[in-house]
Amino acid sequence: MTKLPTIGKAISRLEGREKVTGSAKYAAEYKVSDLLFGYVINSTVTKGKIKSMDTAPAKALPGVIEVFNHDNRPSTAWFDFQYADMDAPPGEVFKPLKNNQVLYNGQPIGLVVAETFELARYAAALVKVAYEEEDFTTDLEANTGKARDPKKGLATLLKPPPPKPQGDFEEAYNTAHAQAFGKFRHGTEHHNPMELFATTVEYLNKDKLRIYDKTQGTINSQMYVANVFGLKMKNVQVITPYMGGGFGSGLRPQYQLFMAVMASLELKRNVRVVLSRAQMFTFGYRPETLQETKFGADEKGNLTALYQKAIGETSRFEDYVEIVVNWGNMLYPAENVTLEYSIVPLDVYTPLDMRAPGGVTGMHPLEITMDMLAEKLHMDPLEFRLKNYTNIDKGSGKPYSSKELKKCYELGAKAFGWEKRNPTPRTTKRGNKLVGYGMATGMWDANRILGRAQAILNKNGKVQVNSAVTDIGTGTLTVMTQIAADELGLSLEDVTFSYGDSKKPFAPIQGGSWTVATVGPAVKAACHSLNKKLFKKAQKIKEELFGNADFEMAVFREGILTLKNNPQAEISYEEIIEANKGKAIKTTKSAMPNPLKTKYTKAAHSAAFVEVEVDEELGVIEVTRAVTAVAAGNIINRKTATSQILGGMIWGISKALHEETYKDNRFGKYMNQNLAEYHIPVHADINELDVIFVEEHDEEVNELGAKGVGEIGIVGMAPAIANAIYNATGKRINDLPIHFDKLM
The missing domain is CATH 3.30.365.10 (Aldehyde oxidase/xanthine dehydrogenase, molybdopterin binding domain)
Structure with a gap:
């Protein structure tokens, strides 16, 4: 028997045995009788029109049931009205097979349905498509002159634009005792969870479906299917008890869901559609973003001027936005602030939220520029941040409901051994390796x-406790069981938490x-x-x-x-x-939160400390150890929460040193659509990582006093690594990821 209370303890995942033994079923693993298999055909051009699609060779194969395209797709309800899912940005949602127009490279343009997966895949290769190509633009850097303010919509409530300028930035910056500035870029990243996107549709009758879908929101997929295909919500059941990684990729319904449901309703059969690894690169991603910073401080080390500008990419049909530049004035109380954010519409698919969207992007230039300014002032980077510490969110003028960031700095620095840092770059060595220390602050909203x-x-x-919420691998099942127990x-043992089913009470994505x-x-x-x-x-x-x-x-x-x-x-x-x-x-x-109770800014905070070794001759970089101290309110389960922070730290290492999707703008196409060339860390890349949770009491955030930990672990890691590389080598690399060639 588990002794009460359990909140705050390190409890192992209740579904752990199922996952490690393989008995946990994922979207493409449910045994459904009389099953057909679909394989998606994707556009090989970036923009234009489909002139013709020769499906005869595919249809001639025994066992091929149908080849769907824009000419023969069934009518759907959504073509008569505008529909948006829970995570949809302003604009017009993408509609697969709507017409013969091609809007981006890799767009789904057809679906082969056959008796076996292998046959469907082979038949798809036989379909010949003729295009009328058009000129396209996919290069963000070459089109920054076309940047514009994003359209506003429901998403603006959770992704507010930058606050209005305060004071006189230009005057304050030009007269500052010390100045620091930089230009920054990070490339496109694709989510690449281990589980491929898949949907298995069980056809019960013409109006009723049971769907096993890879999604981060069962009710979101239920709403999507019901509204798109004109079905009653109660007749659409979406089930997702397990998910092999999401990271934001499953916040919006992906196109395999549409394809599988369309085929199932038309053929009156059970249908499964699974995307290939290459097809995982044909929808949302973390957008490439270009940024500029200018910070100024007085002779005492007080930050007086703060400027951050970001330009991100979006599609032609939706205005995807992130909170990129707002963080600086929330963390550091400068009196003269100008923050700018704009987007450039390109011939690409709409970007999609990816772990700490905007936060990990905006914190990178912010925390590097803080280090640059500290050096100009001959101050220790940690001392400089403490000098500019505040318990007031300067951007909104509100106090924080709780903020134990100062304790994060203190405990993190002590555990790491920050006092041993040599402030002079390129002076600490181990054999042929240059050694560097770096740190950075992290911050993430505590929303509900x-x-x-x-x-x-x-x-x-x-x-038995019921909720439609999914568990994307974060420990939700275990934590909710603890709260209930x-x-x-x-x-x-006496409580069962039943989840991942749209028939259960409402939960958001x-x-x-x-x-x-x-x-x-x-x-x-x-x-x-x-x-x-x-x-x-x-x-x-x-x-x-x-x-x-x-x-x-x-x-x-x-x-x-x-x-x-x-x-x-x-x-x-x-x-x-x-x-x-x-x-x-x-x-x-x-x-739900009280809409009238808005007198506080609510956020989780962290401090990341990193040691790197850089081979002096080869430029090879290794993160040898890292410590992240986190203040995130009441930690419900220390084991699953630690796992979340460690996962964020590892992804931060990946973002800083490994991960990028390369786009050839001559073709408007991502070139490394596989895990052989899309580099992510392996076990040999990860060394000593430590997580510290700082005690933090907050009676304002929610009844549990809990703040989320999914994102806070990643936001500070990339800038901490970049700062450590500078301390080791004397080179400022502002273009992520940082590969050895940039240090040669």
């Missing part, structure tokens, strides 16, 4: 939105580090409400013991209800169920 949950006491005295006074803060309070509320129901029933069943007691006196522990002032008064859950004629007792509750 509406969530719902249901709690059911069954006749066996155990409780502690509220109910039960062991983990899982992203933005808001899942615990959004669904957790709903679970807590539902369980609290169930306790109240049990107490009322106990008052009726044993009126002599509980009739005159207040609910505040109730104690719920190990399946028994008793009273604080009378431990002898008790009733078991089984007794309550028996008196209820064996019927389950259930309750459903919602939880």
Whole structure:
């Protein structure tokens, strides 16, 4: 039996055994009888029109059922009205097979459906497509003159534009005692989770579908299918109990979902569509972004002027935006600030949120420029940040609901050994390796939105808690079970958290580090409400013991209800169920933030410290050790939270040193659409990593006092590595990723 309480403890994942033994089923692994397989045909040109599509050779193969394209696709409801999913940016959502227009390279233009996957793939290779090509533009750097302000929409609520300028930046910068400036770029990155995008559609009848989809939001995919194909929401069930990595790639429905449902409804058969690894590069990604900074400070080290400008890419049909430049004035209280953000529409697919979207992008130039300015002032980088520490978000003028960043600096620096840093670049060596220390600050919003949950006491005295939320591998199942168990006074073994099913109570897409803060309070509320129901029933069943007691006196522990002032008064859950004629007792509750309670800025903070070794002759870079100290409110599960931070740190190493999708703008095409050439870290690239959680109490963020940890682990790593490389080599490399050729 798991001892109560469990919140704050390091609990192993409850689904761990299923995952490591292979019994956990993913979207392409469900056994469905009489199954057809679809294979997507993608455009090989970047822009133009499809003149013709010769499908006869494919259709002639025995076992090929149909080849869908823009000429023979079934009619769909969405072509009559504008539909947007939960994560859709302003603009017009992409509609597969709408017409013969090609909007970007790799666009899905057809679907072969056959009796086997291998046959569908082979038949797709036989389809010959003739195009009328048009001129295209995919080069961000060559088109910065066409940058414009993004259109505003619902997404603006969660992705606000930069605040208005404050003070007189130009005057403050030009008269500053010390100045630092730079130009920065990071390339395109694709999510590349281990599990390929897949959808298995079980055709129940002409109006009813059961769908196993790779998604970060079962209800989002349900809404998408129902609205696009004109079905009733209740007749579309989307199931996703396991997901082999998301990182934001599953926030929007991807095109295999459309293709599989379209084919299933038209053929009245069960259909599965799985994308190949190369096809994983034909939808959303972290956009290439160009940035400029100018910071100024007085002789005492006070930041007086702050300028950051960012230009990102988007598609022609949607305005994808990120919060890139807002972070600087939230962290550092300069009086004269100008922040600019714009986008350039190109002939590409719409970018998509990728772990810490905008935060990891904007923190990189911000934290490097802070280091540059510290050097100009002859100050230690950590000392400079502490000099400009604030408990007020200067961008909004609001205080933070909690901010233990100073403690992050202190504990992180101590654990890392920051005091041993030699401030003079290129002076510390180990054999033929140059050694450098670097640090950076991290920050991420602590958001929450509406969530719902249901709690059911069954006749066996155990409780089932239901929510449509997914678990993308972050430990959601385990954490929600902990929250429910502690509220109910039960062991983990007596609580079942049932999730990943659109038939269950509403949960939003899982992203933005808001899942615990959004669904957790709903679970807590539902369980609290169930306790109240049990107490009322106990008052009726044993009126002599509980009739005159207040609910505040109730104690719920190990399946028994008793009273604080009378431990002898008790009733078991089984007794309550028996008196209820064996019927389950259930309750459903919602939880959401108070829209009037906006007087605080709510955020998680971190401090990253990194040591690198750089081969003096070859320029090969290795991150030998790193420490990240995190302040993220109440940590529900230290084991899963540590795993999240470690994952973010590893991805930060990848972003700084390995990861980029290369686009040849002559063809408008990504050239390294495979895991052999799209480089990510392997075990040999990762050395000693340490995570420290700083104690932080916050009664404003939510009922649990919890802030998300999914993103905060990555945001500070890339600039910390870049700063460490400078300390080792004396070279400032502002173009990510940093490869050895840039140091040669």
